Amino acid sequence: MTLLAVDNLTVSFPTADGVVRAVRGLSFSVDSGKTLGVVGESGSGKSVSALTMLGLNPGADITGSARLNDRELLTMSDQELRKIRGAEIAMIFQDPLSSLHPHFRVGWQIAEAIRAHSSVSKRAAMSQVVELLRLVNIPQPERRVEAYPHELSGGMRQRVMIAMALALKPKLLIADEPTTALDATVQAQLMELLVDLQHEVGMAMIIITHDLGVIASVADEVLVMYAGRAAERADARTLFFMPHHPYTRGLLGSVPSATGVVGSRLLPIVGTPPSLIRLPSGCGFHPRCPFAMEMCIDEQPNLELIPAGPNHTSACWLPPDMTGVGIAMDTARQRYASTRRGARSAKLPGVVAAAEGAAVYA
């Protein structure tokens, strides 16, 4: 069942330098109980779209629609939104230290969230808080409710954030880079915890991250974003094994373990993400794309069905049957090798960058 349906969402911010077009015509949906992973580089519009749904982007020009259980979120009054935030959609942010108030005890902060939405006594709220802290595996929760945020480690703070997000048993949990600032071991603890809690509580999750490893371990469906648009959407296995969009392939080629053979060279995407004020014409990815054709410069592709998997869609002009990591990798590798040698001997300006650029994406 569809819990959240986002349709043709556009978010732009007017600035002195021009209009920053952060999200451009984004559509996706999340089913209840499922996990959607959203991947992309910095500035691809991942976080902005999540914040917009919660009405946390004041000053932005927003069009399109975002419906939670058939209620439109984007046109809701602040008062109505306040009832939704926390109770129905909860959010976990990347940096728990700046999301927790440094002056208040963590127990009080979680209790505040509970008391804002239901009329329970302070004492009852506090006993719920202790239970919540126990749930997220904080040792000695009776004592930790009295702790200030600075007294806790990074992993513990993020657990407090998770406890706060779960306090009202939301239907949808949006986790924006929940484990990026944490160690691998703590990251594993927290991802495991989130997945277990999700199964038990039955909530849907949107996990926003740039870490493909996190996506691989938790996401049911994956949305790849580039320059404010959806580049590709598929279930996790299809996306990792039969990707269609060159950007997805580029991301996979940039991660050491996903290139297959350990010790082989990484195949990065050349260049940097475009400025959201001056976007390239046509497909936003064409200046960095190894397969760019004439039409990519002229015309913007929309998400089209790809036969490689169920509900697999990709916004790319390449033929729909051209999927898979392998083909692209081999061609890119050959081109890379040949161009690289040339550039080296010629000692052109910007050797390495140019070589990497021209090479992989000649």
Next chain:
Amino acid sequence: MPDPARDSDVLLRADGIVKHFPIKEGIFFKHQVGSVKAVDGVSLEVRRGETLGLVGETGCGKSTLARCILRLFPLTSGRLTFDGADLSRLSRSQMRPYRRGMQMIFQDPYGSLNPRRRVGSIIGDPLAIHHIAQGAERRKQVQALMEVVGLNPEHYNRFPAEFSGGQRQRIGVARALALRPKLIVCDEPVSALDVSIQAQVINLLEDLQGEFGLTYVFIAHDLAVVQHVSDRVAVMYLGKMVEVAEVKDLYNTPRHPYTNALLSASVVADPDKARSRDRIILSGDVPSPINPPSGCRFRTRCPKAQALCATEEPMLKSGAGDSPSHVTACHFPVADGEKLASEKDTILHAVEGFLAEAPT
């Protein structure tokens, strides 16, 4: 394969390196009340031309060890030999000639470049400090360096703020290369960068290693990156070295329970592998390095800990059947195919409790 016994192959040797930071109390008369035992007796050798990966959780002392190796502060005790010279007791000015041979690349490309200085003068600094080149000659050398790392030499007069994160990291690399060092310590060089940019910088570092015959000590918390770049990997826990091995030995047959846990916790970008394997989830956080546990420091979180672990500290030694270069500091190393206990059941138990008790 270099023979570890031959000294000429070893560029840097650390013997029992100890670095304690004093904790002081008192307003007028400060007295020492304890010490943070950041690095507590680490021995290590780095061979010429290799990349040694250094991994461990936050606070395990890997960055402190890196700074000890570069002698960025005095050692509490221990012996450090670099390229045949004993550096352990040299003063700042005595160290200076050796600094040319060892450089560092930092994690944060935003914090490690002075925002008010032009890129050309940042990269040219090492050349000026060591009186290698002045004026037009320095400019020429800096522009050559910029070219080597893939920056446009015409951007000599720009400020760091005009560059993207990946380009700034290239500036840091160019600065480290300026003196043609033998050893470069890379402290989390790619963790602040986007995935696609990470790969560009890793490739650059690999190319430069081949071209200039560099030796790297590569610190990172991303185990996939470490596996990709390293020849050998050293694992640290709470100021101690717990396991050192060739990269394939370490990743295929990790012997120390901590290494096992670390590897099982690292996420892999492959949905099948990521979901199918058993994770060993360590409980709790790393203990305080002010009062580390007795005996083996990992015992408080170790699923295999026994009484012996609390009384006797394990030494780094090679296990039966392992290659001599694969050493582990553990009384009860993990055998091939052995499964360590997971903590998952306790989490599920807690969730059930929550659902039963919480009012809806």
